Amino acid sequence: MRRTAGAMSTLLVLALAGCGGSGRLSSSDLTNQASQICALTARQTNLIKSPAAPSGSETFLRQGITAVTPEVDKLRKLRPPADAEDVYKTAVDSSARKLELLRTAAKQIAGGADPVSTMQSLEQQLAPVVQQENGAWKSLGIPACITH
Numbered sequence: 001m002r003r004t005a006g007a008m009s010t011l012l013v014l015a016l017a018g019c020g021g022s023g024r025l026s027s028s029d030l031t032n033q034a035s036q037i038c039a040l041t042a043r044q045t046n047l048i049k050s051p052a053a054p055s056g057s058e059t060f061l062r063q064g065i066t067a068v069t070p071e072v073d074k075l076r077k078l079r080p081p082a083d084a085e086d087v088y089k090t091a092v093d094s095s096a097r098k099l100e101l102l103r104t105a106a107k108q109i110a111g112g113a114d115p116v117s118t119m120q121s122l123e124q125q126l127a128p129v130v131q132q133e134n135g136a137w138k139s140l141g142i143p144a145c146i147t148h
Contacts, residue, residue, distance in 0.1 A: 024079045035144035041071040057115035061106040087139050094133030
C-alpha cells in the first residue's frame with residue numbers, strides 16, 4: 001500500500017511538473033496576450049488630445065503616463081518563452097524607459113521648466129528608446145506593441 005501511494009505521489013508530481021511548470025508562455029500566447037495589452041493602451045492613448053498650447057503639455061504627458069503605466073506593469077508580468085526572453089526584456093525595458101522619460105518631463109514642466117523646450121528635449125530623448133523598443137517588438141512579431 002505504501003509503495004503504491006509513493007508511486008502515485010511521484011507520478012502526480014511528474015504530471016504537474018509537465019503541465020506548464022515553467023510558467024512560460026508559448027510564442028503564440030505571448031503574442032496574443034501582449035497584443036491585447038498594447039491594443040488596449042493604444043485605444044486609450046488615441047483618445048488623448050494633443051495640447052492646443054504649451055501650457056497643456058504637463059496634462060498631456062500625465063494622461064499618457066496614466067495610460068502607459070498599466071501596460072508596462074502588465075507586460076512585465078508576462079513570462080516569454082526562454083528563446084525570446086532577452087528580446088522581450090529589451091522591449092519591456094525600453095517601454096519602461098520611455099515611461100520614465102515621460103515622468104521626468106512632466107515633473108520638469110510642473111517645476112516651472114519651459115514646456116516647449118522640455119517637449120523638444122523629450123522628443124530627442126525618446127527617439128532612440130522608441131527605435132530600440134520597436135525593433136524588439138518587430139523581432140518578437142508583436143506589431144500591436146510598436147509605437148507609431
